[in-house]
Amino acid sequence: MEHLESKELRHDWTKEELLAIYHRPLLDLVFEAASVHRRWHRPDEVQISTLLSVKTGGCPEDCSYCGQAARYHTDIKVQSLLPTETVLTHAQKAKDAGSSRFCMAAAWREVRDNRDFDRIIDMVKGVNDMGLEVCCTLGMLTEHQAQRLQEAGLYAYNHNLDTSEEFYDEIISTRKFDNRIQTINNVRKAGITVCSGGIIGLGEKPADRISMLRTLANMERHPESVPINALARVPGTPLENLPKVDVWDMVRMIATARIVMPASMVRLSAGRIEMTEVEQAWCFMAGANSIFTGERQTLLVTPNPGVDEDMQMLQNLGLKPMPSKKEVSCSNG
Numbered sequence: 001m002e003h004l005e006s007k008e009l010r011h012d013w014t015k016e017e018l019l020a021i022y023h024r025p026l027l028d029l030v031f032e033a034a035s036v037h038r039r040w041h042r043p044d045e046v047q048i049s050t051l052l053s054v055k056t057g058g059c060p061e062d063c064s065y066c067g068q069a070a071r072y073h074t075d076i077k078v079q080s081l082l083p084t085e086t087v088l089t090h091a092q093k094a095k096d097a098g099s100s101r102f103c104m105a106a107a108w109r110e111v112r113d114n115r116d117f118d119r120i121i122d123m124v125k126g127v128n129d130m131g132l133e134v135c136c137t138l139g140m141l142t143e144h145q146a147q148r149l150q151e152a153g154l155y156a157y158n159h160n161l162d163t164s165e166e167f168y169d170e171i172i173s174t175r176k177f178d179n180r181i182q183t184i185n186n187v188r189k190a191g192i193t194v195c196s197g198g199i200i201g202l203g204e205k206p207a208d209r210i211s212m213l214r215t216l217a218n219m220e221r222h223p224e225s226v227p228i229n230a231l232a233r234v235p236g237t238p239l240e241n242l243p244k245v246d247v248w249d250m251v252r253m254i255a256t257a258r259i260v261m262p263a264s265m266v267r268l269s270a271g272r273i274e275m276t277e278v279e280q281a282w283c284f285m286a287g288a289n290s291i292f293t294g295e296r297q298t299l300l301v302t303p304n305p306g307v308d309e310d311m312q313m314l315q316n317l318g319l320k321p322m323p324s325k326k327e328v329s330c331s332n333g
């Protein structure tokens, strides 16, 4: 890999430039994205992140894609905050199975300064002590709460934009796009890395996809991690009958994200269960270098391939799990 500097990153992408990239002939687009990927990252490594729902369902928000919203009648079982020891056992198992990042998700609108948050702080400390990159997604966060998480050793905070600013109100009415940006800013100010991406297949237009990527790519610092999700159509939610996302749309989205945010980890996230191994290989070629696995073969509350299946896929493709950034920095002294 060439020595590349963050000053080479652009933060002034126009809508026209992004649209032109997204609509490029597919093979040209993938070729360029693969070239960018090879300049900035080891192309033979894929980060394995494990996602555990530490508090499930019963959420007061109305995100129309989400089975955890209390107002929709889904099969998802509400589960209060898991005990810290249970979470740490899951984290150790994830590490033993090859994960370098452990993400804990709670279906909350926002973090409250109460005993549950104190317990999350203990979980963060415990997972951090295992040498894993620890990530949380807990809803909206104040600057002070972000600071507490940072002091506990939080490596990353996930807060997706979900979709474009223009389309946002069609998908969620209980909060505003600006609230998302505010939380991301609070995370940044606390010195925690940012994980933020979105979902395609919500009924948005390509212009919305581009607008969402442009918001991310024109941030003062690109999110270190950019998850690209395909809608998982959860029965009982308002979006349950939308069509399956076309795999080429996923490939285009991943490739465009890779080109405009070359240093970021681009995560092939929800929706993998509906993709064949060949389709996932296209996503890796287009620059995805991270996947989520979940125990019990779920990604939060939607189906996902199991760890063994994923490890077999990586082996078939000649890819290997990426070591944790923390392990790399330790071994580099």
Ligand code: SF4
Residues within 6 Å of the ligand: 059, 060, 061, 062, 063, 066, 067, 068, 069, 106, 107, 108, 109, 139
């Ligand atoms: S996506 Fe998050 S905030 Fe929205 S309903 Fe689901 S759990 Fe709640």
